[in-house]
Amino acid sequence: MIARFAREKRGIEVVGHGALRNTGRVATADVVLTTSGLKGVTLYEPTELVMSARSGTPIYEIESILAARGQMLSFEPVDLGPATGAPGGALSIGGVFATNFSGSRRISAGSARDNLLGVRAVNGRGELFKSGGRVMKNVAGLDVARGLTGSWGTLAVMTEVTFKVAPLPQTMQTLAFVGLPDDLAIEALNIAMATPLEISGAVHLPKNCVDRLKVPKLKGVGQSLTLLRLETFATSIDERREKLKVALKVYGKPIELDAEDTFSLWSEFRTLSMMPFSTETSLWRISTLPTKAPEIVAAIQKFMDVVAFYDWSGALIWLEVPAAADAGAADVRRAVAVRGGHATLIRAEPEIRNTVEVFEPLKPEIERLTRGIKSAFDPSGLLNRGRMYANF
Amino acid sequence: MPHIELPEPDVGVLRRLPILIEGLKSRVGQDLLIVDEDGRRAYETDAFTAYRRVPMLVVLPRTTEEVSKILKYCHENDVKVIPRGAGTSLCGGSLPTEDAIVLCISKMNRVIEIDYANRLARLEAGITNLQITAEVAAGGFFYAPDPSSQLACTLAGNLAMNSGGAHCLKYGVTTHNVLGVKMVLIDGTVVEIGGSALERNGYDLLSLVIGSEGQLGVITEATVKLVPSPEGARPMMIGFRSPEAAGSCVSAIIAAGIIPVAIEYMDHAAIEVCEAFAGAGYPLDAEALLIVEVEGSEAEIGILLGRIAEIAARFDPKTVQISSDADQSARIWAGRKAAFGAIGRISDYLCMDGTIPLAQLPHALTRISQICAEYGLKVANIFHAGDGNLHPLILYDANSPEEAERAELAGEAILKLCVELGGCLTGEHGVGIEKRELMTTQFTPTDLAVQMRIKTVFDPTWRLNPAKVFPLAITNVMRAGDAASTPEAA
Numbered sequence: 077m078i079a080r081f082a083r084e085k086r087g088i089e090v091v092g093h094g095a096l097r098n099t100g101r102v103a104t105a106d107v108v109l110t111t112s113g114l115k116g117v118t119l120y121e122p123t124e125l126v127m128s129a130r131s132g133t134p135i136y137e138i139e140s141i142l143a144a145r146g147q148m149l150s151f152e153p154v155d156l157g158p159a160t161g162a163p164g165g166a167l168s169i170g171g172v173f174a175t176n177f178s179g180s181r182r183i184s185a186g187s188a189r190d191n192l193l194g195v196r197a198v199n200g201r202g203e204l205f206k207s208g209g210r211v212m213k214n215v216a217g218l219d220v221a222r223g224l225t226g227s228w229g230t231l232a233v234m235t236e237v238t239f240k241v242a243p244l245p246q247t248m249q250t251l252a253f254v255g256l257p258d259d260l261a262i263e264a265l266n267i268a269m270a271t272p273l274e275i276s277g278a279v280h281l282p283k284n285c286v287d288r289l290k291v292p293k294l295k296g297v298g299q300s301l302t303l304l305r306l307e308t309f310a311t312s313i314d315e316r317r318e319k320l321k322v323a324l325k326v327y328g329k330p331i332e333l334d335a336e337d338t339f340s341l342w343s344e345f346r347t348l349s350m351m352p353f354s355t356e357t358s359l360w361r362i363s364t365l366p367t368k369a370p371e372i373v374a375a376i377q378k379f380m381d382v383v384a385f386y387d388w389s390g391a392l393i394w395l396e397v398p399a400a401a402d403a404g405a406a407d408v409r410r411a412v413a414v415r416g417g418h419a420t421l422i423r424a425e426p427e428i429r430n431t432v433e434v435f436e437p438l439k440p441e442i443e444r445l446t447r448g449i450k451s452a453f454d455p456s457g458l459l460n461r462g463r464m465y466a467n468f
Numbered sequence: 469m470p471h472i473e474l475p476e477p478d479v480g481v482l483r484r485l486p487i488l489i490e491g492l493k494s495r496v497g498q499d500l501l502i503v504d505e506d507g508r509r510a511y512e513t514d515a516f517t518a519y520r521r522v523p524m525l526v527v528l529p530r531t532t533e534e535v536s537k538i539l540k541y542c543h544e545n546d547v548k549v550i551p552r553g554a555g556t557s558l559c560g561g562s563l564p565t566e567d568a569i570v571l572c573i574s575k576m577n578r579v580i581e582i583d584y585a586n587r588l589a590r591l592e593a594g595i596t597n598l599q600i601t602a603e604v605a606a607g608g609f610f611y612a613p614d615p616s617s618q619l620a621c622t623l624a625g626n627l628a629m630n631s632g633g634a635h636c637l638k639y640g641v642t643t644h645n646v647l648g649v650k651m652v653l654i655d656g657t658v659v660e661i662g663g664s665a666l667e668r669n670g671y672d673l674l675s676l677v678i679g680s681e682g683q684l685g686v687i688t689e690a691t692v693k694l695v696p697s698p699e700g701a702r703p704m705m706i707g708f709r710s711p712e713a714a715g716s717c718v719s720a721i722i723a724a725g726i727i728p729v730a731i732e733y734m735d736h737a738a739i740e741v742c743e744a745f746a747g748a749g750y751p752l753d754a755e756a757l758l759i760v761e762v763e764g765s766e767a768e769i770g771i772l773l774g775r776i777a778e779i780a781a782r783f784d785p786k787t788v789q790i791s792s793d794a795d796q797s798a799r800i801w802a803g804r805k806a807a808f809g810a811i812g813r814i815s816d817y818l819c820m821d822g823t824i825p826l827a828q829l830p831h832a833l834t835r836i837s838q839i840c841a842e843y844g845l846k847v848a849n850i851f852h853a854g855d856g857n858l859h860p861l862i863l864y865d866a867n868s869p870e871e872a873e874r875a876e877l878a879g880e881a882i883l884k885l886c887v888e889l890g891g892c893l894t895g896e897h898g899v900g901i902e903k904r905e906l907m908t909t910q911f912t913p914t915d916l917a918v919q920m921r922i923k924t925v926f927d928p929t930w931r932l933n934p935a936k937v938f939p940l941a942i943t944n945v946m947r948a949g950d951a952a953s954t955p956e957a958a
């Protein structure tokens with residue numbers, strides 16, 4: 077089909093299930109190609125920790141098949157559907173790898189990209205190709221499969237993806253430290269991450285974000301919360317919790333959450349339920365060094381009211397800002413530029429997404445390579461044209 | 469006679485050598501150049517020693533700026549460049565050609581910055597793998613990928629090969645442990661790919677660069693993740709009566725939700741040689757040995773090893789032995805890590821590096837024995853069982869060109885078998901010259917065209933590390949001039 081469009085030079089918008097249609101620039105296209113007909117798991121070997129699925133398979137379907145065998149997608153993909161005005165639970169597995177949006181467990185289990193093993197895909201020339209495979213290690217030739225992650229359907233349409241899966245943890249607990257200012261909270265999270273306790277979630281929520289939580293045990297705390305998740309064997313968890321409390325003694329006495337509350341709490345983060353869809357606000361995603369994160373938020377806060385959610389011990393900030401003509405881009409980009417990292421505009425009105433840069437602008441020499449890669453895959457610029465960058 | 473074809477040197481370039489030497493001298497100074505033949509001969513091969521070619525010149529830059537000047541000069545004067553680290557490649561990845569300049573970055577080995585708060589280190593890429601861990605051990609951290617050659621091999625070589633090691637089951641390979649690189653393109657442009665944040669901005673160019681075997685640019689610096697050292701670690705050894713039993717035991721351990729840090733497999737031949745070398749107490753009467761290591765506190769290690777022993781008991785093991793102390797643990801790993809060296813003391817060998825789905829292990833081992841028997845050769849097998857990476861070591865006599873050729877042919881047959889069984893040609897050693905022509909068994913012409921177009925974006929005239937990775941006939945076409953016009957896919 078793409079081969080035909082390629083001959084006819086018709087622009088193609090690549091869509092999974094619409095979960096993220098409202099993110100990124102608005103692609104200009106003559107036709108919409110949806111992978112929602114490409115469904116189903118094609119290979120699952122629990123004892124080899126590997127699964128293949130057609131790219132349009134909904135993520136919830138994959139996760140329920142895995143759960144039946146006591147396994148999971150360890151990178152805990154975030155479903156931004158609800159936060160961007162689309163239905164939740166619609167996210168396709170192809171969309172997960174095309175955006176490389178991983179959840180809280182990324183800090184211990186790696187990103188979607190890290191867990192991708194192989195793809196079959198069709199590029200903008202209409203060629204079907206494969207890269208990688210079904211084995212954990214594979215260094216034959218260039219790693220094109222991982223190179224496609226984060227390309228938002230602008231290089232190729234993945235038709236099938238093969239990825240690593242992991243055992244579900246036997247049990248989990250959360251320690252919640254109360255009332256820490258952002259900088260001390262990030263310090264505490266990173267002290268925890270430097271221990272060998274295999275922390276699988278390190279989140280900080282300032283007070284205004286805590287006020288939006290749903291988990292009953294934390295809902296009315298009325299102060300900031302600094303959250304550390306432990307996931308391990310039942311025989312280890314108490315020992316690790318006590319060690320963690322000792323390591324973080326100076327940050328106060330934490331609230332302790334059992335497995336059930338832990339599960340509910342971290343599920344909220346997977347759909348970003350604290351940052352629900354609204355036309356009154358815009359949403360940014362900022363990747364930076366943990367130690368710089370509080371400074372970035374503080375710098376932006378000088379100019380506007382924000383709600384921040386720090387994940388990955390501060391390496392990721394989700395930032396809600398008031399809707400404005402440029403969605404706060406000028407202030408956000410300046411704050412990030414001087415401290416290192418990059419920011420992506422996740423939610424804003426379509427007119428805004430097409431007038432400000434949605435992705436962090438590239439340095440000239442990187443833009444040159446990026447354009448080169450785009451034209452190697454899609455010389456006529458048919459796939460999701462304008463989705464990531466205005467001119468290609 | 470080794471049968472891998474190496475391109476004829478370009479006599480035109482060789483004739484210009486005196487001018488090229490003067491040109492480089494004036495740009496980076498005489499001190500960086502190795503001109504004399506004895507000096508150059510030290511760079512004539514890597515750890516794939518059957519092939520040797522003395523390069524026309526060796527350059528040892530100390531800074532990224534010098535690398536940039538050298539590459540720019542080579543670009544302007546149509547000279548091929550072989551990036552090199554320590555030269556421990558097992559696939560001829562850093563083998564020179566006679567008309568090329570070897571650009572060896574082993575002098576660039578400084579630590580630029582260690583940032584414990586953000587758990588990362590910035591290093592010049594010529595630093596050795598083990599040195600990185602040595603620099604950060606006092607802070608309670610380590611650099612995770614641990615190739616057996618870690619004492620010698622450089623971070624640059626690891627990045628170029630996407631190297632793995634015994635502990636990759638838990639910690640991943642190089643591509644999982646790197647945040648960014650500084651790289652010089654063939655025209656001298658210095659680019660920062662990735663950075664120090666966890667996520668990439670824009671296309672994941674870093675994924676393309678890691679494992680690119682010196683085809684895209686010369687890496688001069690890298691930012692790597694630091695991992696907190698475990699509280700403790702301890703291996704156990706389980707001896708089995710058959711490869712089937714050992715393979716099933718690995719499956720059962722994983723099915724029980726336990727992911728050890730390492731699961732290493734050795735067959736009988738490997739056990740004998742390594743035991744003679746290390747005296748680690750490997751069970752000499754076993755057909756197959758698993759070394760399983762877990763990490764954690766003393767209590768956790770005890771519980772986990774106990775559960776693994778229970779699982780192993782279901783497969784009628786000959787011996788189950790948990791390492792008694794740090795000294796025995798060290799010897800168990802010394803034996804495994806020195807396996808190649810130990811085997812090298814009794815015979816020359818070719819080290820294969822295919823991967824297979826775990827379920828195929830018994831079948832693969834039977835077929836490998838058959839193949840080697842057909843070629844009249846012996847084989848020892850070492851296997852990273854947790855991630856399906858098989859290292860058959862084919863024993864042969866390097867003094868007999870005829871036997872060497874048989875060994876290469878047996879190796880090819882084994883790699884084709886791996887691909888047939890659903891695996892791949894190489895799990896961690898790379899393609900180099902060794903597996904170049906076999907790429908067509910794993911990839912279609914379209915798959916290869918997709919990769920080669922990426923190479924062309926970074927290195928439009930195909931001057932970097934020529935005659936490697938892609939089948940020679942295709943790369944010759946690329947070099948012959950129409951590199952910019954991409955090949956038509958089948």
Ligand SMILES: Cc1cc2nc3c(=O)[nH]c(=O)nc-3n(C[C@H](O)[C@H](O)[C@H](O)COP(=O)(O)OP(=O)(O)OC[C@H]3O[C@@H](n4cnc5c(N)ncnc54)[C@H](O)[C@@H]3O)c2cc1C
Nearest residue numbers: 090091092093094095096097131170171174228229233234
């Ligand atoms: C049967 C059907 C018909 C539809 N027809 C139309 C229509 O004609 N016009 C219209 O406007 N809407 C249509 N929709 C709605 C539209 O499909 C959804 O809004 C759409 O699925 C949005 O997908 P997404 O790219 O936002 O989502 P996601 O699946 O979340 O994708 C996120 C990103 O990943 C990319 N991506 C997703 N899958 C892949 C893949 N396999 N390979 C590479 N990149 C990928 C996407 O391009 C996008 O950049 C239709 C929906 C259905 C179910």
Ligand SMILES: Cc1cc2nc3c(=O)[nH]c(=O)nc-3n(C[C@H](O)[C@H](O)[C@H](O)COP(=O)(O)OP(=O)(O)OC[C@H]3O[C@@H](n4cnc5c(N)ncnc54)[C@H](O)[C@@H]3O)c2cc1C
Nearest residue numbers: 553554555556557561616622625626628631632682687896
């Ligand atoms: C005894 C022994 C055991 C081994 N064990 C393992 C193991 O357990 N796991 C494993 O994965 N490998 C192993 N290897 C293989 C080898 O050590 C690795 O491939 C290693 O990463 C090579 O590093 P090097 O510095 O020696 O690189 P070199 O051999 O010098 O070069 C390797 C490749 O990297 C390229 N390169 C070098 N420097 C640069 C640069 N600056 N920029 C761009 N490209 C560059 C070269 O062109 C070449 O293609 C082993 C080798 C030996 C001899």
